[in-house]
Amino acid sequence: MTPTPAARRVPAMPRTELRPLTAADLAACAMLLADRHRRHRVAQPLLSARFEDAAATLAELTAAYGTPHASGAVAYRAGVPVGFVLGAPKPSPLWGPNIWVEAAGLAVTNPELMRDLYAAAAARWVDEGRTAHYVVVPAHDAELVRAWFRLGFGQQHAHAIRPATAMPAGLSVRRATRADIPALAQLDLELPRHQGQSPTFSAGPPGTLEEAVAEWTADIDNPAYATFVAEADGQVIGSAVGCALEKSSAHLSLARPERAGFLGFAAVFPHARGVGAGRALGTAVIDWAASAGFDSVVTDWRVTNLLSSRAWPALGFTETFLRLHRLIRY
Ligand SMILES: CC(C)(COP(=O)(O)OP(=O)(O)OC[C@H]1O[C@@H](n2cnc3c(N)ncnc32)[C@H](O)[C@@H]1OP(=O)(O)O)[C@@H](O)C(=O)NCCC(=O)NCCS
Incomplete structure (x- = not known):
């Protein structure tokens, strides 16, 4: 028909x-x-x-x-x-x-x-x-x-998460004390120094050593932050800071799970990178988050940062959100 x-x-x-x-x-x-x-x-x-x-x-x-x-x-x-x-x-x-x-x-x-x-x-x-x-x-x-x-648009940044479970650590890592302030302040400058270089070219202001010392002097005893240092041969070679995710302004609304800890900062001096200090520091923050009762740990990185964009996925962080960026009429 x-x-x-x-x-x-x-x-x-x-x-x-x-x-x-x-x-x-x-x-x-x-x-x-x-x-x-x-x-x-x-x-x-x-x-x-x-x-x-x-x-x-x-x-x-x-x-x-x-x-x-x-x-x-x-x-x-x-x-x-x-x-x-x-x-x-x-x-x-x-x-x-x-x-x-x-x-x-x-x-x-x-x-x-x-x-x-x-x-x-x-x-x-x-x-x-x-x-x-x-x-x-x-x-x-x-x-x-x-x-x-x-x-x-191109990819600029990644947000990531992993469960807050303990992992073995190889290097010596301990909680920071007031005596570590000079090293902590120097390590604070390592992140903007690294990210100011190719291929990240971040516009983040580097800050000064004096400002970093003043901030640590005021904040070292703040119980909201868990600060760790990694040591090799009795020298501090790296640091990392953990806190509740609520302290971060970068993970908002749907990107903010409940009971999440935050790996907010980590840096290792250039001469000591690539031998496991970053992994040990990240693990210390994850262990701290688990023992503090957090269910997960969140972090983020510039995808152009060749170091953190390899170190954090290697620690088991998987991407949740990608920040994409476009610049018009340059
Ligand atoms: C990111 C940083 C803290 C990592 O510390 P680190 O001591 O260099 O890292 P590690 O030696 O522990 O390596 C961590 C992981 O990254 C991986 N990794 C390192 N270099 C790599 C490479 N070229 N290719 C692939 N994976 C690599 C390693 O395999 C390691 O995982 P594994 O233990 O499973 O092997 C350090 O490089 C640093 O200070 N960078 C500058 C500041 C910065 O970027 N901070 C983070 C801000 S988000």
């Missing part, structure tokens, strides 16, 4: 409608974000279960939307929300004339749609003179990451 022309007609795909994100869209976006997080937790179960609930993601989105100069775009298909992007500038000059899309700032039902959403939102961002763009994307979603790469 020959089908009638009407029966042969393929139903038209509903058009995607893109518009600026408003407060009225937040509840729908919160549901998309909770769905995204549920998929993310299948790959990365150490992330917080709390954000599988749209009430929790709505609170995050409401806070993000309330950030000064926040703006974004939302997509609907046949009246159903299918994606959004929401960004806001950070005040620090470190990031340039910037817009940041944080961990709670995006969700899509189809990764390709992310490119339309970015196009819709970025027009305003660039009109406002905000030409340095940063986005924190779930690391497990290769298609979504690829969509951002095809928007001209």
Whole structure:
């Protein structure tokens, strides 16, 4: 039997409608974000279960939307929300004339749609003179990451997590004391020194030794931080600092699991690198986190830092979010 022309007609795909994100869209976006997080937790179960609930993601989105100069775009298909992007500038000059899309700032039902959403939102961002763009994307979603790469973004940073379980350590590592302040202050300068060089070229200010000594003198007894030093032949060769993840300003909302410790800092003097001090220090922080009752330990690194980007995955940290970056009109 020959089908009638009407029966042969393929139903038209509903058009995607893109518009600026408003407060009225937040509840729908919160549901998309909770769905995204549920998929993310299948790959990365150490992330917080709390954000599988749209009430929790709505609170995050409401806070993000309330950030000064926040703006974004939302997509609907046949009246159903299918994606959004929401960004806001950070005040620090470190990031340039910037817009940041944080961990709670995006969700899509189809990764390709992310490119339309970015196009819709970025027009305003660039009109406002905000030409340095940063986005924190779930690391497990290769298609979504690829969509951002095809928007001209490159990978700058990685957030990662591992369970807080003990590991054997080879080198001598102990808690730092006030007598270690001169070495701790020198080690503080090693991170910006290393990251200022090729291929990271970080814009982070190096600070001075005097400032570092003053900070350690004020803070060495602060019980919120667990500071360790590694020793070889009686000399301090490296340091690492652990604390609760809440102390970090870099892991926010959906990227902040409950009861997570944080490997916040580590450095080994250049002459002592590559022989296991970093591993021993990282292990000391992980052991401390386990004994302090944390379920996981979070850290992050510049992916262009050839040392930390190899050392932390070797310690069992797996990526949770990737920070991507694009610079427009240089
Ligand atoms: C990152 C840092 C603390 C690591 O300390 P380290 O003493 O050099 O590291 P280790 O010798 O313990 O090596 C750690 C792991 O990295 C791995 N690694 C080191 N170099 C590597 C290389 N070229 N390729 C692959 N893996 C490498 C090692 O295999 C080791 O894992 P393993 O014990 O399973 O073999 C140190 O290099 C440093 O001070 N860097 C500058 C400051 C900095 O980047 N701090 C971290 C900020 S996020």
